[in-house]
Amino acid sequence: MSLSVVILAAGKGTRMKSALPKVLHPIAGKPMVQRIIDTVKSLGAEQINLVYGHGADQLKSALEHNSVNWCHQAEQLGTGHAVQQALPHIQDSDDVLILVGDAPLIKASTLQRLMEVKKAADVALLTVDLEDPTGMGRIIREGDQGKGSIKAIVEHKDATPEQLAIREINTGIMIMSGADLKRWVSQLDNNNAQNEYYLVDVIAMAANEGKHIQSAQPDTAIEVEGINNRVQLARLERAFQREQAEALMMQGVTLFDPARLDIRGEVETGQDVAIDITIDVNVVLQGKVKLGNNVSIGANCILIDCEIGDGVVIEANSIVQQAKVAAHCVVGPYARLRPGTVLDEGAKVGNFVEMKKAVLGKGSKANHLSYIGDAEVGENVNIGAGTITCNYDGVNKSKTIIGDGAFIGSNSALVAPVEIGKNATVGAGSTINKPVPDNNLAVARAKQRVNDNWKRPVKKS
Numbered sequence: 001m002s003l004s005v006v007i008l009a010a011g012k013g014t015r016m017k018s019a020l021p022k023v024l025h026p027i028a029g030k031p032m033v034q035r036i037i038d039t040v041k042s043l044g045a046e047q048i049n050l051v052y053g054h055g056a057d058q059l060k061s062a063l064e065h066n067s068v069n070w071c072h073q074a075e076q077l078g079t080g081h082a083v084q085q086a087l088p089h090i091q092d093s094d095d096v097l098i099l100v101g102d103a104p105l106i107k108a109s110t111l112q113r114l115m116e117v118k119k120a121a122d123v124a125l126l127t128v129d130l131e132d133p134t135g136m137g138r139i140i141r142e143g144d145q146g147k148g149s150i151k152a153i154v155e156h157k158d159a160t161p162e163q164l165a166i167r168e169i170n171t172g173i174m175i176m177s178g179a180d181l182k183r184w185v186s187q188l189d190n191n192n193a194q195n196e197y198y199l200v201d202v203i204a205m206a207a208n209e210g211k212h213i214q215s216a217q218p219d220t221a222i223e224v225e226g227i228n229n230r231v232q233l234a235r236l237e238r239a240f241q242r243e244q245a246e247a248l249m250m251q252g253v254t255l256f257d258p259a260r261l262d263i264r265g266e267v268e269t270g271q272d273v274a275i276d277i278t279i280d281v282n283v284v285l286q287g288k289v290k291l292g293n294n295v296s297i298g299a300n301c302i303l304i305d306c307e308i309g310d311g312v313v314i315e316a317n318s319i320v321q322q323a324k325v326a327a328h329c330v331v332g333p334y335a336r337l338r339p340g341t342v343l344d345e346g347a348k349v350g351n352f353v354e355m356k357k358a359v360l361g362k363g364s365k366a367n368h369l370s371y372i373g374d375a376e377v378g379e380n381v382n383i384g385a386g387t388i389t390c391n392y393d394g395v396n397k398s399k400t401i402i403g404d405g406a407f408i409g410s411n412s413a414l415v416a417p418v419e420i421g422k423n424a425t426v427g428a429g430s431t432i433n434k435p436v437p438d439n440n441l442a443v444a445r446a447k448q449r450v451n452d453n454w455k456r457p458v459k460k461s
Contacts, residue, residue, distance in 0.1 A: 002046040003115075004094040004178065006086045009033050009101030010053030010073040015229040021055030023101040024062050025233055028240055029264030029286060032104035032227065033059075037066055040097070042108045043115070049086035050101075078196030079172070080188040083181070092179035098199070100172040102226045105236055110218040111173075118175045122211035125150060125203065126173040128221050136169035137200055139215070150215060151207040153200035157193040170200055171224040180206065253291075254278045265289065265305075280316070298333065306337075309345075323355075326362075344379070358389075361404065374416065375400040384410035384428060391416045403438065 013022025023033035030038075033050075040048060048066070052059050053073045060070065071085040083098060090096055095118060099106065110126070118124035127139050137155045140163065142148030153170045154163050184202035192198060206213055218224055222239045225232070238259075245258035248267060252274040255261055260281040268290045269277065275293040283297055287305035295308050298316035306320045314320065315332030322339035325331060330348045340357030343349065347360040350367035358372045361379040366372060368385035374397050375389045387408050389400040398416035402408065406420050409428030420426065421438035430444040 002091070002094055003043060004047050004049065004090050004096050005040045005043075005045045006049045006051065006071075006083055006090075006096060006098045007033065007036055007040075007101050008051050008079060008082045008099070008172075009059070010051050010076055010082055011102070012054040012076075013102070013228070016233075017230075019055075021058055022227065024055070024058060025227070027104045027233075027237055028244070028262070031062055033101045034063065034066075035104040036099055036101060036106065037063070037068070039106060039108050039111070040099070043097075043111055045097070046094070047089060049089050051082045051085050078190065078194070079199035080185055080197035080201065083199055084185050084197075087182055087185065090178040090181070092177070092182070094178035095175055096178050096181050097175045098173065100226060102228070103171070103173075103224050104227070105223050105225070105240060106173070107218070107223055110216070110223055114173065114175055114216045117214045117216045120212075121214035122180065123174065123176045123203065123206050123213045125153075125213060125215045126171045126218065126224065127168050127215045128171055128217055128224055129167045130169055130221060131167070133167050133169045138163050138166040139168040139170060140166070149207075150203060150213040152204040155192065155194075155198060155200065171218075172199075172226075173224065174203075176202075176206070180211070248274070248279075252277070257281045261285070267291065269293075292327065301332075315351075372400075374398065375402065377402045378404035378406065378422070380404060381406045381408070383408045384412065386411035387414070388412075389414045389416055 009023040011022055016022050016025060024031045027035055037048060047069060049069045049071050051071045051073050053076055069089045073082050073085045114124050114126050135156050137153045138159055139150060140152040140154055142151050184205045187205060188197045188201055190197050203213060225236060227233050227236060241262055242258065244263040245255055245261050249255055251269055261279060262284045265287040267285050270292055277291055277295045279297045280299040282300045284302045289303050290307045292308055292310035294311045297314045300317045301314055302319045304321040306322060307324045309325055309327035311328040312325050313330045318332030318335045320331065320337045323337040323341035325343045326345040328346045329343045332351065334351045335349045336354045338356035341355040342359045344360065344362040346363045348365040348367065349355060352369045353366045354371050356373040358375040360366065360377045361381060363379055364377050364381040366383040370383055370386065371388040373389050374391040381402055390413055391397050400414050400416045401419040403420060403422035405423040407425045409426050409430065411429045412426050413431045415431065415433035418432055418435065420436045423439045424436045425441045426432055426436065427441065427443035430442060432442055432444055436442040
């Protein structure tokens with residue numbers, strides 16, 4: 001029996017007050033509906049059916065890399081009507097898992113628990129108990145509430161005062177056979193306060209047929225909390241970030257303030273226990289970030305798709321993007337490593353140094369105010385303050401090669417393509433556009449003149 005998933009993502013999200021479809025608003029840098037798609041992929045779903053409506057072009061552009069069945073709901077006539085749009089893609093023998101597209105924190109483990117419940121039932125429904133269930137559909141059970149089998153779900157606006165006192169609510173997540181789903185959805189009507197076709201009405205139909213309806217619950221209520229406005233979006237963002245931060249701390253990472261760390265991707269510490277990694281406040285880890293042991297990350301740093309070796313110190317206010325930093329390097333403060341940068345062991349990139357598509361060799365240093373782009377720098381090279389590699393002529397990029405042990409004086413301009421030999425020296429203030437042989441000194445600057453008769457200008461009266 002194969003698993004088919006239906007994700008309801010057609011709502012406009014008016015309360016978000018945004019031109020962006022609600023389900024494309026991000027949690028930790030990823031659209032909330034993409035998080036749900038990624039979760040169900042991990043369950044081994046045979047197919048994913050995405051019911052869409054508002055913002056179709058934006059949705060298809062944002063999710064084009066996913067293999068989904070696009071099910072268009074031209075009019076939003078309720079959740080039952082939404083599911084109906086996916087029925088042509090569903091086989092009678094399928095187990096059909098239905099999810100809402102605005103509850104992005106649902107865990108695969110919770111859905112697996114629900115699928116296990118379905119094995120012993122005709123319908124499995126995910127419910128949760130809330131202190132304040134206002135606005136939510138109530139679970140109606142046979143006999144004593146909370147003990148009997150489920151017989152119906154009543155929407156808040158249609159509930160009696162007695163039913164409103166019930167704290168167990170419907171999450172909108174359920175699983176049943178394709179044959180049952182098709183039969184029940186075809187029987188839905190809109191005779192209710194909203195004049196909509198409620199998917200939850202299939203629960204009463206199942207009960208009337210004598211079907212066995214069981215429930216499962218998530219570990220925490222936040223997993224099934226939906227997003228309808230930006231306040232709720234921020235709340236779930238912080239909940240997700242707190243969970244990520246706690247997972248890092250359980251691995252041994254020291255966070256100076258867990259509330260001021262943002263993880264927008266995956267963080268790998270190399271082993272189950274991270275040894276002496278410290279992260280200061282306001283750090284953003286984005287994409288795939290790998291951290292070695294004994295790494296120290298200062299305040300206000302951004303790390304994106306990068307690999308940081310053992311013993312690296314990244315000082316405050318630095319950005320490392322698509323770069324590889326080997327062991328025992330020092331970066332920053334206020335340094336920027338752009339895509340393609342490689343720092344070999346023990347290299348140092350200091351304040352206000354920018355590197356792009358460049359290699360800084362073992363033990364080499366660029367301590368201040370330099371730009372190194374499209375360059376290959378050897379070992380134990382010293383690059384003085386204000387040095388730049390002039391790699392772009394307005395059309396093409398060219399490469400600068402600096403040999404081992406070279407010394408580049410401050411305020412030098414290396415006009416690529418150019419090669420500086422091993423142990424060569426470039427005098428401060430030079431503009432170099434020709435090769436410098438090994439062990440040679442190159443000085444290329446205007447001759448200094450001193451005028452001993454010069455008078456400083458004075459202000460005219």
